[in-house]
Each structure stands twice: as C-alpha cells, then as structure tokens.
Amino acid sequence: MKEQFIHYIKNTQERLLKNLSPFKRSLYNNIDWEFPVIAIVGERGIGKTTMMLQRIKDTSQGVYFSCDNIQITAIGIFNVINELYEEHNEKVFYIDEIHKYKNWEQEIKNITDSFPDTQLILSGSSAINIIHSSYDLSRRVLLYKMHVLSLKEFLLFKYDISLPSLSLKEIIENHKEISYQNAMNIKTAHFKEYLNEYCYFFRTKVKEKESFYLLLENIIKKVIYEDVSKQYNLQTKNISALEKILFLLANIAPSEMTYNNIAKKVQLDTKTVDFYITILEEVGLVNVLKKYDTITNNLLKEKKIFLSNTNLMQMFRNQFSESKNTGLFREVFFISAIKRTNHFVSIHSKQDFIINIHEKKYIFEIGGKNKKIRNKAKNTFIVSDDIKISEGDKIPLWLFGCIE
Structure with missing residues (x-):
C-alpha cells in the first residue's frame, strides 16, 4: 500500500476535526468506549460520524476512515488496518459507513482475530445489514442504537x-x-x-x-x-x-x-x-x-x-x-x-x-x-x-x- 494513501487518510481526518461541532449527543456519555468492538447504528444525518470524530479529539488517538471511499473498498479494510498497525503503530480504528463494505462481517472477524489488541468503532447509517449481522458477531460487537435528536x-x-x-x-x-x-x-x-x-x-x-x-x-x-x-x-x-x-x-x-x-x-x-x-x-x-x-x-x-x-x-x-x-x-x-x-x-x-x-x-x-x-x-x-x-x-x- 502506498504511503501516500495513509497520508490521505490522516489528512482527511485532520480536516474533519477542524470543523467539528462541540455539541455532543447524549448517547456519547452512555457508550462503553473501552469495549473492543463497538457499533453505532441509526439513520443518516443524526450525528454518528461527528460522535466518532469527537471521541478521537477527546482521546487524541485513533484513525478514522469511511467505507464509502472507493480506495478503501479497492484496498480492503483488513489491508488498511494492517498497514496502519504494522507501520504506524495505530491500534484504534473508527470505521464509518461499514454497511457499504461487502462482506464486512468476515473482514471484522479477521481483524479481531489477527490484531487482538486493537479496538474497532464502527458506524452504519443503514440499520439493515449491521443489525442483522450482529447476530453472527454477537460475542464481539457491542451495539448501540442512535436516535434522532430529542x-x-x-x-x-x-x-x-x-x-x-x-x-x-x-x-x-x-x-x-x-x-x-x-x-x-x-x-x-x-x-x-x-x-x-x-x-x-x-x-x-x-x-x-x-x-x-x-x-x-x-x-x-x-x-x-x-x-x-x-x-x-x-x-x-x-x-x-x-x-x-x-x-x-x-x-x-x-x-x-x-x-x-x-x-x-x-x-x-x-x-x-x-x-x-x-x-x-x-x-x-x-x-x-x-x-x-x-x-x-x-x-x-x-x-x-x-x-x-x-x-x-x-x-x-x-x-x-x-x-x-x-x-x-x-x-x-x-x-x-x-x-x-x-x-x-x-x-x-x-x-x-x-x-x-x-x-x-x-x-x-x-x-x-x-x-x-x-x-x-x-x-x-x-x-x-x-x-x-x-x-x-x-x-x-x-x-x-x-x-x-
């Protein structure tokens, strides 16, 4: 994998963090952020991406990328994380729009098996795939439902x-x-x-x-x-x-x-x-x-x-x-x-x-x-x-x- 793409991921993250809203959804304080694999699901446009970026900013650690990026799809989630883990010593990964990635369930399982000391925070705008698939990953994924603003x-x-x-x-x-x-x-x-x-x-x-x-x-x-x-x-x-x-x-x-x-x-x-x-x-x-x-x-x-x-x-x-x-x-x-x-x-x-x-x-x-x-x-x-x-x-x- 080209180092240029890793720089692209990190530069995108920095750009998103600069324009981040300070307002936190109430769910933020109810999430067990230490759990190895977390999934946040809900409608589009209700603040899931913002919440993930807020957590990165609060902890000063973690890498964010989205599966609606065609380069992520082409390279593969496993390969992206492998590169960041081996070459950049990254261990916390925020993966957005996970439902858009084909066979994401198998990929997540492979990552948790291969890199047991990593943490994954996933989000899915469509509840379809991620909720249905959570049964296969029920022992690995802590699932949170985000609602619209109250x-x-x-x-x-x-x-x-x-x-x-x-x-x-x-x-x-x-x-x-x-x-x-x-x-x-x-x-x-x-x-x-x-x-x-x-x-x-x-x-x-x-x-x-x-x-x-x-x-x-x-x-x-x-x-x-x-x-x-x-x-x-x-x-x-x-x-x-x-x-x-x-x-x-x-x-x-x-x-x-x-x-x-x-x-x-x-x-x-x-x-x-x-x-x-x-x-x-x-x-x-x-x-x-x-x-x-x-x-x-x-x-x-x-x-x-x-x-x-x-x-x-x-x-x-x-x-x-x-x-x-x-x-x-x-x-x-x-x-x-x-x-x-x-x-x-x-x-x-x-x-x-x-x-x-x-x-x-x-x-x-x-x-x-x-x-x-x-x-x-x-x-x-x-x-x-x-x-x-x-x-x-x-x-x-x-x-x-x-x-x-």
Missing part, C-alpha cells in the same frame, strides 16, 4: 436550555412536579421549531430551513435508492413505491394507516406493502405498531404505520401538500419518544396507545388541552401539547421529549 438535546444545543433526562416511569410517577419545575423553560415556538425542523443533527449545520428540507430529501432518496436497493436487489420501478408510502403516511389520518388502505392507495397487494413497510421500518423511516386486544390481552395482526419523526412529515407536506394534521404530529412525536425506551408500545382498542412497563399496563390518549375521556380506565393518561404543566392525569406532550 427535544431535550435540541433545546440545549440551540438555546442553552437544560431539561432533565427522564425515564417513562419517572414521567408517569412525577409528571406534575417535573412539569411545574421546568415549565418556564418551555416555549411553544421552540417546541414547534423542533417538531418541524430539528430532529436531525445535520440541521445544526444548515442556515436556511429550505436547505435543510432539500438535504433531508436527498438523504431519504439515498436510503431508498442506495441502501435499500442494494440490500434487497429491488428494481427502480419497485423502489418508487417506497416513496409513495412515505408520502401517504405524512398526509393521511391515523385511522387510515392500515396495510389494506395503503395497499389500495399505492395499487399494490397487501403482501408486497407488508414487505416494503418492513424495509422502511428496518432503515428507521417508519414505526410499526400492532393493535392490542384489551379483552384477550393479545396482540392482533392488525397494524398501524407512522413516519419515524415529525421532520419527515413536514418535509413531505412542504413538497406535496398543504394539509395539516395536528393530531398526527402529536402521535408521531409521542411514538418517537417512546421508541427511545425498551418499553413495548402498541395500539389500544379504544384509546390511542398502551405501554407495558414492568408488567404494568398504561394507556395514553394523545390530544389537545380540551381532550377528555369518559369512563377512563385505571392508569390512563391524556397527553396534551397545549399545556405546559400537568393538570390531574393530563401530561404535557413536551415532557416526553426529555426521554433518553
């Missing part, structure tokens, strides 16, 4: 406003006290700003909102036409159906988000739609919830599909529609927040959602400040986006933006 992270970065990190259990048990103590830090305009345009970390680097939506559109197209197309060998004519499904999810009422209804609107059979939605869920663009039967206490086959975050909804609406669905915005935000936890959320047969927390079931109805529930069951809460402080069993929606 409301808490956004307020800290943009306005230097600090909110507490909360668990869902803490919100349920102490929402009155917590909301009262922090209500002065919550402004409706800030919350709307987050919902519309600040779920993705790269938004912090873009001045104009319109430019952000264009970049987000490009990211979605790359996920669909590059990541998904390559993994599932889908033809372009079939791939376009994925975009149609995403557009529908941004513009139809929650009651219409069934597989049968979507299949009719995109003119495909339900089996194909089921397959496509599974793909979209695996790449982090949608959340799929099953319906819960409160009589039999069983999950039903019926499912509902939601976009994974409110920025996606706003992007599709800006491009194709002027329709507004405040209720859907609320629900997408709530689901996105709950998905940060290990708790299972499903569709309730009468209210909106039911969540199992330590073998105890809690029911949530999402709405405005005037929302009411008649004959309310035990452990039922209304989640409202029009209040700052809890009122009885009514919890402010913004409070769920503190879940981490």
Whole structure:
C-alpha cells in the first residue's frame, strides 16, 4: 500500500476535526468506549460520524476512515488496518459507513482475530445489514442504537436550555412536579421549531430551513435508492413505491394507516406493502405498531404505520401538500419518544396507545388541552401539547421529549 494513501487518510481526518461541532449527543456519555468492538447504528444525518470524530479529539488517538471511499473498498479494510498497525503503530480504528463494505462481517472477524489488541468503532447509517449481522458477531460487537435528536438535546444545543433526562416511569410517577419545575423553560415556538425542523443533527449545520428540507430529501432518496436497493436487489420501478408510502403516511389520518388502505392507495397487494413497510421500518423511516386486544390481552395482526419523526412529515407536506394534521404530529412525536425506551408500545382498542412497563399496563390518549375521556380506565393518561404543566392525569406532550 502506498504511503501516500495513509497520508490521505490522516489528512482527511485532520480536516474533519477542524470543523467539528462541540455539541455532543447524549448517547456519547452512555457508550462503553473501552469495549473492543463497538457499533453505532441509526439513520443518516443524526450525528454518528461527528460522535466518532469527537471521541478521537477527546482521546487524541485513533484513525478514522469511511467505507464509502472507493480506495478503501479497492484496498480492503483488513489491508488498511494492517498497514496502519504494522507501520504506524495505530491500534484504534473508527470505521464509518461499514454497511457499504461487502462482506464486512468476515473482514471484522479477521481483524479481531489477527490484531487482538486493537479496538474497532464502527458506524452504519443503514440499520439493515449491521443489525442483522450482529447476530453472527454477537460475542464481539457491542451495539448501540442512535436516535434522532430529542427535544431535550435540541433545546440545549440551540438555546442553552437544560431539561432533565427522564425515564417513562419517572414521567408517569412525577409528571406534575417535573412539569411545574421546568415549565418556564418551555416555549411553544421552540417546541414547534423542533417538531418541524430539528430532529436531525445535520440541521445544526444548515442556515436556511429550505436547505435543510432539500438535504433531508436527498438523504431519504439515498436510503431508498442506495441502501435499500442494494440490500434487497429491488428494481427502480419497485423502489418508487417506497416513496409513495412515505408520502401517504405524512398526509393521511391515523385511522387510515392500515396495510389494506395503503395497499389500495399505492395499487399494490397487501403482501408486497407488508414487505416494503418492513424495509422502511428496518432503515428507521417508519414505526410499526400492532393493535392490542384489551379483552384477550393479545396482540392482533392488525397494524398501524407512522413516519419515524415529525421532520419527515413536514418535509413531505412542504413538497406535496398543504394539509395539516395536528393530531398526527402529536402521535408521531409521542411514538418517537417512546421508541427511545425498551418499553413495548402498541395500539389500544379504544384509546390511542398502551405501554407495558414492568408488567404494568398504561394507556395514553394523545390530544389537545380540551381532550377528555369518559369512563377512563385505571392508569390512563391524556397527553396534551397545549399545556405546559400537568393538570390531574393530563401530561404535557413536551415532557416526553426529555426521554433518553
């Protein structure tokens, strides 16, 4: 391998470090950075590369390179690391976009076998390969899921406003006290700003909102036409159906988000739609919830599909529609927040959602400040986006933006 290429890798790293954001995602402090092989997965544009570079800067050690570089692909990860290890005494390697490298699982195994005193930190923008492959490397790889920015992270970065990190259990048990103590830090305009345009970390680097939506559109197209197309060998004519499904999810009422209804609107059979939605869920663009039967206490086959975050909804609406669905915005935000936890959320047969927390079931109805529930069951809460402080069993929606 030419020494010139090693210099290229290190010069690229130095250039990236110079323009590095000082803001750290909350996940940064939760990672066991001493583990031999770490994998950080999540959507494109949420800050995985930045986090890896921040770690290099903080520790003053490690070499970064990305597998979307054609020279890396041509030379091979093993050969690059072998050169850096033998000739430059490097032992910590940050490998970005690992899912783009063919047979990466075997290569990583070979590296850990051949260089047992090295450390590898991997990232994958597409959750498809890396999560599925982690089963083969389950004893070697410590896997972390990175989510989009939380409301808490956004307020800290943009306005230097600090909110507490909360668990869902803490919100349920102490929402009155917590909301009262922090209500002065919550402004409706800030919350709307987050919902519309600040779920993705790269938004912090873009001045104009319109430019952000264009970049987000490009990211979605790359996920669909590059990541998904390559993994599932889908033809372009079939791939376009994925975009149609995403557009529908941004513009139809929650009651219409069934597989049968979507299949009719995109003119495909339900089996194909089921397959496509599974793909979209695996790449982090949608959340799929099953319906819960409160009589039999069983999950039903019926499912509902939601976009994974409110920025996606706003992007599709800006491009194709002027329709507004405040209720859907609320629900997408709530689901996105709950998905940060290990708790299972499903569709309730009468209210909106039911969540199992330590073998105890809690029911949530999402709405405005005037929302009411008649004959309310035990452990039922209304989640409202029009209040700052809890009122009885009514919890402010913004409070769920503190879940981490």
